[in-house]
Amino acid sequence: MSSQGNDTSSANAPPHDDRESIPRLLITPPSLTPTSILPPSISQPTLAVNLENVSNGIIKAIDYSNSTPDQLLSSGPKLSVVSSESSEYGVRSPISQEEYENLTDHFTDEYDDNDNTEDNEELQNLISDIIRYEHSHSINLDHNNKLMSESSYLDFNIFPNHDSITDELEYYNKYIKLSKTNNEEEFHDKLKHFFIFSMAGKPIYSFNGADELVMGYAGILTTIISTFEENINEEIKSITVGDNLKIVAINRNPLVLVSISSISYELMSFSKNDVGLEIPDDTEQEIKDTDNDHTLRNNQDLILINQLNTLYNYLLSILSKPVIEKNFMNRMNYDLRRILTSLDFDNIDALCMRLSYGLPITEEIENNLLDTSSFDFFISELLDSSIQSIKITNTTRTRLNKILLASKKLKVKQQQISSTETGSTAGTISSYFPSVGGSTLVEEKFLGDDLLFSLLATSHNNKILSYMKPKNHSLSNDDLKLLLNVIHSSQNSLDYTEDLWIPLCLPNFNPNGFLYVFVKQINLSDYFKSGIVVQPLTIILISSNKNSFYQMQEISNYIIYMIIKDEAVLNTLAQELINSSRLSIIKDINVPSIKHFIYKSKKCNQFIMNDLIHFNNDRSMNSLLQLVYFYSVLHNTKAVKIKSRLKSTYNQSTSSNNQTSSSSSFQNKKLTYAKWTLQDNSVTGFMLADNEYEFYCLSNSSIKSNDLINHSLKIIKWCEKNQKRLFFGSGVVF
Amino acid sequence: MSGRKKTLLKVIILGDSGVGKTSLMQQFVNSKFSHQYKATIGADFLTKEITIDNNKQVSLQIWDTAGQERFQSLGVAFYRGADCCVLCYDVTNEKSLNNLTSWKDEFLVQSNVTNPQDFPFIIIGNKIDVDENKKIPSLQKKLQNITSNQLGGLNYPVFETSAKEGVNVEAAFEVIAKMALQQEELNDANGHDVSDDYNDAINIHLESEPSNCAC
Numbered sequence: 019m020s021s022q023g024n025d026t027s028s029a030n031a032p033p034h035d036d037r038e039s040i041p042r043l044l045i046t047p048p049s050l051t052p053t054s055i056l057p058p059s060i061s062q063p064t065l066a067v068n069l070e071n072v073s074n075g076i077i078k079a080i081d082y083s084n085s086t087p088d089q090l091l092s093s094g095p096k097l098s099v100v101s102s103e104s105s106e107y108g109v110r111s112p113i114s115q116e117e118y119e120n121l122t123d124h125f126t127d128e129y130d131d132n133d134n135t136e137d138n139e140e141l142q143n144l145i146s147d148i149i150r151y152e153h154s155h156s157i158n159l160d161h162n163n164k165l166m167s168e169s170s171y172l173d174f175n176i177f178p179n180h181d182s183i184t185d186e187l188e189y190y191n192k193y194i195k196l197s198k199t200n201n202e203e204e205f206h207d208k209l210k211h212f213f214i215f216s217m218a219g220k221p222i223y224s225f226n227g228a229d230e231l232v233m234g235y236a237g238i239l240t241t242i243i244s245t246f247e248e249n250i251n252e253e254i255k256s257i258t259v260g261d262n263l264k265i266v267a268i269n270r271n272p273l274v275l276v277s278i279s280s281i282s283y284e285l286m287s288f289s290k291n292d293v294g295l296e297i298p299d300d301t302e303q304e305i306k307d308t309d310n311d312h313t314l315r316n317n318q319d320l321i322l323i324n325q326l327n328t329l330y331n332y333l334l335s336i337l338s339k340p341v342i343e344k345n346f347m348n349r350m351n352y353d354l355r356r357i358l359t360s361l362d363f364d365n366i367d368a369l370c371m372r373l374s375y376g377l378p379i380t381e382e383i384e385n386n387l388l389d390t391s392s393f394d395f396f397i398s399e400l401l402d403s404s405i406q407s408i409k410i411t412n413t414t415r416t417r418l419n420k421i422l423l424a425s426k427k428l429k430v431k432q433q434q435i436s437s438t439e440t441g442s443t444a445g446t447i448s449s450y451f452p453s454v455g456g457s458t459l460v461e462e463k464f465l466g467d468d469l470l471f472s473l474l475a476t477s478h479n480n481k482i483l484s485y486m487k488p489k490n491h492s493l494s495n496d497d498l499k500l501l502l503n504v505i506h507s508s509q510n511s512l513d514y515t516e517d518l519w520i521p522l523c524l525p526n527f528n529p530n531g532f533l534y535v536f537v538k539q540i541n542l543s544d545y546f547k548s549g550i551v552v553q554p555l556t557i558i559l560i561s562s563n564k565n566s567f568y569q570m571q572e573i574s575n576y577i578i579y580m581i582i583k584d585e586a587v588l589n590t591l592a593q594e595l596i597n598s599s600r601l602s603i604i605k606d607i608n609v610p611s612i613k614h615f616i617y618k619s620k621k622c623n624q625f626i627m628n629d630l631i632h633f634n635n636d637r638s639m640n641s642l643l644q645l646v647y648f649y650s651v652l653h654n655t656k657a658v659k660i661k662s663r664l665k666s667t668y669n670q671s672t673s674s675n676n677q678t679s680s681s682s683s684f685q686n687k688k689l690t691y692a693k694w695t696l697q698d699n700s701v702t703g704f705m706l707a708d709n710e711y712e713f714y715c716l717s718n719s720s721i722k723s724n725d726l727i728n729h730s731l732k733i734i735k736w737c738e739k740n741q742k743r744l745f746f747g748s749g750v751v752f
Numbered sequence: 753m754s755g756r757k758k759t760l761l762k763v764i765i766l767g768d769s770g771v772g773k774t775s776l777m778q779q780f781v782n783s784k785f786s787h788q789y790k791a792t793i794g795a796d797f798l799t800k801e802i803t804i805d806n807n808k809q810v811s812l813q814i815w816d817t818a819g820q821e822r823f824q825s826l827g828v829a830f831y832r833g834a835d836c837c838v839l840c841y842d843v844t845n846e847k848s849l850n851n852l853t854s855w856k857d858e859f860l861v862q863s864n865v866t867n868p869q870d871f872p873f874i875i876i877g878n879k880i881d882v883d884e885n886k887k888i889p890s891l892q893k894k895l896q897n898i899t900s901n902q903l904g905g906l907n908y909p910v911f912e913t914s915a916k917e918g919v920n921v922e923a924a925f926e927v928i929a930k931m932a933l934q935q936e937e938l939n940d941a942n943g944h945d946v947s948d949d950y951n952d953a954i955n956i957h958l959e960s961e962p963s964n965c966a967c
Contacts, residue, residue: 216833217829218834219815219829220762221760229811233797233799236813237813238797243829350833351761351762351833351834351936353760355760
């Protein structure tokens with residue numbers, strides 16, 4: 019493939035040089051109407067397709083007029099690794115009656131095989147057109163048997179690389195790693211900057227650079243932003259410098275947050291790259307796009323704005339809105355750093371790194387088995403604050419939900435509260451009696467009167483097992499993400515004796531006050547004599563009363579007791595946790611050749627993905643950065659809408675309400691296909707979405723198009739069947 | 753990370769064009785002086801850390817503004833949240849001395865400070881290195897008039913400096929820092945205590961009490 023050669027002649031951006039490019043100001047009124055980005059004509063629907071070979075920025079359009087399906091486009095042999103592994107794990111364990119019932123719950127007419135085949139065919143045709151086009155324009159890639167692990171993130175032109183550094187670590191140290199020194203050159207090398215300062219221009223936080231360095235920039239940026247507002251009466255949103263640099267600001271008076279980025283996947287603006295594509299006989303296609311996030315995603319600054327909002331929410335979560343405002347009231351010269359601690363600055367550093375690169379802040383970045391919670395966070399942010407769950411059987415989840423529910427209804431005699439405060443766990447458990455059995459004693463009191471939300475999550479990667487909420491309140495995904503992030507950063511991962519009590523403001527729930535979060539870890543391994551190693555769990559109890567620490571502690575003791583008391587139950591839970599801690603496509607879904615996938619259920623805004631070790635056989639910085647890039651492109655590229663056979667059926671039947679529900683899942687079906695081609699290696703990315711789900715996957719490019727589609731559909735089907743196991747849904751309600 | 757406990761002070765330098773605001777700042781921050789005059793466009797930002805009273809670390813964020821009329825529209829952003837304001841004049845330019853009052857007024861209008869009578873200002877007369885005969889005739893008397901006699905006058909500490917020779921510059925900025933710090937401490941003492949706010953409890957109304965659904 020001549021992708022490298024094409025680089026020079028292609029529409030690639032000119033070398034990064036701020037002085038040569040004319041800064042463009044993008045001014046949008048505060049109301050944020052992305053009018054300029056809407057397609058020129060609403061009445062003429064077009065399918066936009068983006069078939070970019072992203073590594074060199076070439077955009078290709080498909081000519082549909084004389085295409086015929088070509089199912090075997092890539093004639094290269096499948097990777098031997100894949101086929102051998104697939105036979106090894108080919109046999110699935112038989113399912114129990116219980117599991118079977120869970121599965122059949124989800125079988126509805128719309129998923130029957132017949133539908134699927136036709137659906138499949140349609141996709142086949144579409145994608146093979148895309149692929150056939152690619153091949154006619156590229157040199158044969160058949161000898162492609164190289165492992166992906168041999169490619170470097172630097173090969174994909176994700177980041178500007180003017181001095182052509184080939185060493186991954188060297189590049190990281192120079193351009194990515196955060197540095198707080200007073201060295202101006204080092205500061206300017208960094209690809210990403212975050213600033214938080216007051217409206218007076220006093221710096222509060224900077225991702226890079228020492229105070230002395232940052233103070234001037236804070237002044238300049240404040241001046242630009244507020245001059246703009248005063249004189250033109252518009253809120254400045256972003257400044258684009260050439261194609262390679264963007265400055266985005268949000269004004270959260272009295273605070274201003276600014277991000278500066280020259281990371282390719284954060285600057286993506288598909289409105290520029292899109293090629294309009296007319297599909298024949300498509301005259302009556304419905305173009306009313308009710309898909310909310312689609313219109314939002316049209317806003318090309320959204321990625322950076324979301325990041326800034328996440329940082330702002332962090333500040334709110336530890337300070338709350340009134341505290342920030344009152345400190346600045348009548349004295350705009352206030353220095354907010356006075357009420358922030360060094361832990362807060364460390365947390366914001368970690369957040370910035372997660373938001374930008376999905377990488378942890380660690381000195382051991384060369385480690386090949388990095389902690390992936392930062393990557394999890396990145397994907398969650400990318401998928402509109404989707405929350406990651408862990409796969410357990412519905413039976414187990416229901417059992418855990420019941421425990422949380424029972425703990426809410428715990429009663430104790432009033433005087434017992436004080437007497438058990440100092441008692442040991444084992445001694446007090448016998449004194450509990452859930453209220454279910456009837457309540458005649460007048461001294462009795464609900465232990466969990468102030469308990470609002472309970473969560474059970476895995477400790478290391480904060481995947482949620484079980485969730486309890488009140489009838490008329492719930493936590494937004496943003497709040498949940500924030501909560502888990504704060505807990506993650508304050509937990510001492512090995513200490514199972516400590517009880518944390520954290521006052522926390524959850525901005526979407528209520529930005530004006532605090533909730534009180536009790537956190538305790540349980541090391542399940544402690545309860546096995548056989549030395550089974552199970553990942554620890556975290557109990558999170560959220561109370562509205564700051565004086566309820568001891569009650570929450572009691573409740574957590576009860577929850578632990580309920581989890582461990584029945585050996586069989588404990589064994590099942592442990593086994594399920596072990597099995598699902600590293601989800602594998604080959605082993606769990608029995609699908610070879612797709613290396614990594616993400617499935618997001620739109621209904622509950624939760625997602626699941628397989629262990630990323632299957633992508634490159636490691637969890638290295640190199641693999642993480644590649645995945646971050648591939649998924650960002652797949653997610654942010656405008657997808658091709660599929661004119662489904664069922665779409666017309668749907669249109670005809672919209673008047674009759676009976677039909678709409680059964681075909682609803684075929685609305686807004688769209689796909690994106692992307693291929694990153696290197697000289698000796700390439701990666702295929704595929705996204706498929708409709709109203710129910712978003713599915714993303716990555717594979718080696720030697721995959722045949724029909725395999726890509728078949729395997730993707732198989733994974734999707736597996737996820738649909740296992741909905742109740744994969745997602746905790748909306749939780750249990752008291 | 754060590755910078756956290758340092759006090760950060762925003763200092764605004766105002767005065768007519770050409771009185772030497774940028775030179776003062778350059779002399780203070782970088783101990784440099786340039787004979788060439790280059791008008792400041794908009795504003796310039798410099799940072800300097802000093803230690804006062806032997807142990808207090810202070811970071812001065814100095815906002816050097818343009819004295820020229822056409823840049824005065826830069827407005828609120830410059831003045832907002834300032835901790836101290838330095839009013840500069842040129843000892844050889846009587847007009848710059850007379851304009852001090854209007855600079856002060858401009859500042860108070862734009863910055864919207866809560867207690868204008870307590871806000872820390874200082875006055876710097878620059879270019880004392882020039883020949884005596886070039887200076888404003890009977891300067892001290894005129895200065896006196898401005899600082900004390902006028903209604904709502906500029907009764908603030910006055911420093912005579914030479915940015916060119918570095919005379920008195922450091923001393924002036926040290927006083928600036930001290931005054932701003934004092935003001936800051938006064939503000940803190942004046943009951944800006946927000947610790948109570950951390951107790952803001954949220955009133956949660958649960959539709960159904962748990963006792964009702966235990967059936």
